Amino acid sequence: MKTWNFGIVGAGLIADFHARAIGDVPNAKLIGFCDVARERAEALAEKYGGEAWGSYEEMLSDERIDIVTIATPSGLHLEPAVAAAEAGKHVICEKPLEITLERIDAMIEAHERCGTKLAGVFQNRFNDLMVVLREAVEAKRFGRITYAAAAVPWWREEAYYKGTWHGDWKLDGGGALMNQSIHMIDMLCDLMGPVESVQGFTARLGHENMEAEDTAVAVLRFADGALGSVYGTTASYPGQYKRFELTGTKGTAVVVEEGFAMWQFAQERAEDEQIRKRFGQVGGGGGVADPAAISYVNHTRNFQAFLAALEEGREFELNGAEARKAVELILAIYEAAREQKLVRLD
Numbered sequence: 268m269k270t271w272n273f274g275i276v277g278a279g280l281i282a283d284f285h286a287r288a289i290g291d292v293p294n295a296k297l298i299g300f301c302d303v304a305r306e307r308a309e310a311l312a313e314k315y316g317g318e319a320w321g322s323y324e325e326m327l328s329d330e331r332i333d334i335v336t337i338a339t340p341s342g343l344h345l346e347p348a349v350a351a352a353e354a355g356k357h358v359i360c361e362k363p364l365e366i367t368l369e370r371i372d373a374m375i376e377a378h379e380r381c382g383t384k385l386a387g388v389f390q391n392r393f394n395d396l397m398v399v400l401r402e403a404v405e406a407k408r409f410g411r412i413t414y415a416a417a418a419v420p421w422w423r424e425e426a427y428y429k430g431t432w433h434g435d436w437k438l439d440g441g442g443a444l445m446n447q448s449i450h451m452i453d454m455l456c457d458l459m460g461p462v463e464s465v466q467g468f469t470a471r472l473g474h475e476n477m478e479a480e481d482t483a484v485a486v487l488r489f490a491d492g493a494l495g496s497v498y499g500t501t502a503s504y505p506g507q508y509k510r511f512e513l514t515g516t517k518g519t520a521v522v523v524e525e526g527f528a529m530w531q532f533a534q535e536r537a538e539d540e541q542i543r544k545r546f547g548q549v550g551g552g553g554g555v556a557d558p559a560a561i562s563y564v565n566h567t568r569n570f571q572a573f574l575a576a577l578e579e580g581r582e583f584e585l586n587g588a589e590a591r592k593a594v595e596l597i598l599a600i601y602e603a604a605r606e607q608k609l610v611r612l613d
Contacts, residue, residue: 268294271574272331274356276323276347277338278302278311280558281361285336286315288566294574301326323347327354336570337361340438341445345370352381359386359573362449363597364590366440371594375587386573386583387590389453390565393572396527396546397454400513400520404458408532410517412491415459417451418498419443421555422506423481425474434477442471442479444597447554448499454511455497456592461490464611465596469604473502485600497600506555523549 273289275282278300289297299318302308308319320326327335327350335351337344337360344365351358358378364387365371378385391397403409421443423433432438439446456462467485474481481502487495508524518532526549530542554561569585576583595612603610 269578271295271577272298272333273336274298274326274329274332274334275300275311275336275338276302276326277340278304278307279338281338282311282336284561284563284566285338285361286311287563288570289336290315291564291567292571292574295570298329298332299326323350327351327356332356334359340432341440342366342370342432342438345374348374348385349377352377352383352385355381355383357384357386357573357577359388359570360590361388362453362590363440363445363594364587365594366438366445368591368595368598371587371591375591378587384573384577384583385587386569387585387587388566388569389450389457389585389590389593390569391450391454392457392585393565393568394525396522396525399542399546400522401458403518403520403532404513408518408534409513409515409520410533412459412493412513412515414493414512414514415455415489415495416497416510416512417448417455417495418510419448419451419500420498420503420507421447421501421509422504423447423474423501423558425476427501427558428474429476434474434479434481436478439479440594441597441601442469442477442483443481443499443501444469444483444497444600445479445594447501448483448497449593449597451499451509451511452497452596453590453593455487455495456596458513459489459491459493459495462495462596462599462612463488463490464609465599465603466609467497467600467603469601473500480604483600483604485603487596508549508555525549 300308301320305321312319469480469483482500485497511522521529527546
């Protein structure tokens with residue numbers, strides 16, 4: 268089995284997640300970190316092993332590295348992603364892929380041109396509950412799906428935004444939607460397919476030290492006619508579990524954090540009771556008030572799935588085009604809120 272050598276761009280909180288995930292992948296090896304603040308890269312290199320560089324250009328010159336993960340602020344993903352492609356390195360990029368569609372498309376084009384692969388990070392797609400839910404959708408167990416909703420009622424202290432890039436339009440690309448709620452919005456994109464139109468409202472209601480929204484709501488019409496909604500906030504003290512609801516003419520599933528609060532179908536199957544027992548405990552809660560409390564286990568699965576696709580010579584299910592969808596929807600919500608009009612995505 269080939270060992271895939273990794274380099275990590277960025278040395279903040281997410282880089283720590285990536286390092287731990289890589290450490291748990293049997294056929295992966297961490298070569299090192301780079302950061303414009305070299306001392307931060309050195310600190311992580313001391314913690315996890317490997318080398319430290321002061322720029323991604325330096326790191327990309329290391330011929331040992333096969334794959335680069337990008338863990339910089341969101342609006343700084345494009346440049347290292349393109350440089351990695353031109354250096355012949357594959358890329359796994361933390362969410363969001365970038366903060367504009369133009370920058371995302373430039374990343375995708377670079378990897379297509381250079382023959383390298385670009386992968387997104389939406390680690391929730393790889394948890395066991397999501398696999399079960401996706402299989403039920405594909406089996407059409409919900410009948411005609413009529414409604415789908417995502418809610419992320421989280422809390423962040425004022426200090427989270429003060430003097431940082433969080434909630435900054437230039438580097439974060441938005442606020443509660445683009446940073447925190449994007450994982451649940453990706454679930455909508457994954458399970459429900461294309462969105463036809465959106466209407467939305469955004470506001471900064473609970474924080475002073477940020478530019479973008481800390482509260483947002485939107486209503487959606489999907490291409491198949493189903494309706495939906497999105498609610499995301501970092502101004503809901505003390506932070507509540509995220510929630511996802513999918514309902515139709517033959518079944519309903521309600522996900523609360525890492526469990527099913529409801530799993531019910533008109534045509535019951537033998538495995539349904541086992542699913543309710545396995546996922547019946549609503550728990551977890553990582554991230555509701557502390558971004559460092561999120562587990563890295565599904566990052567590991569995300570990385571392993573990408574390596575499997577590389578080894579099998581097939582397209583990764585969470586490639587650049589797929590990771591682009593959540594950003595497209597969020598930007599449409601922002602446009603709808605800004606213009607106070609219906610925004611079509613066709």
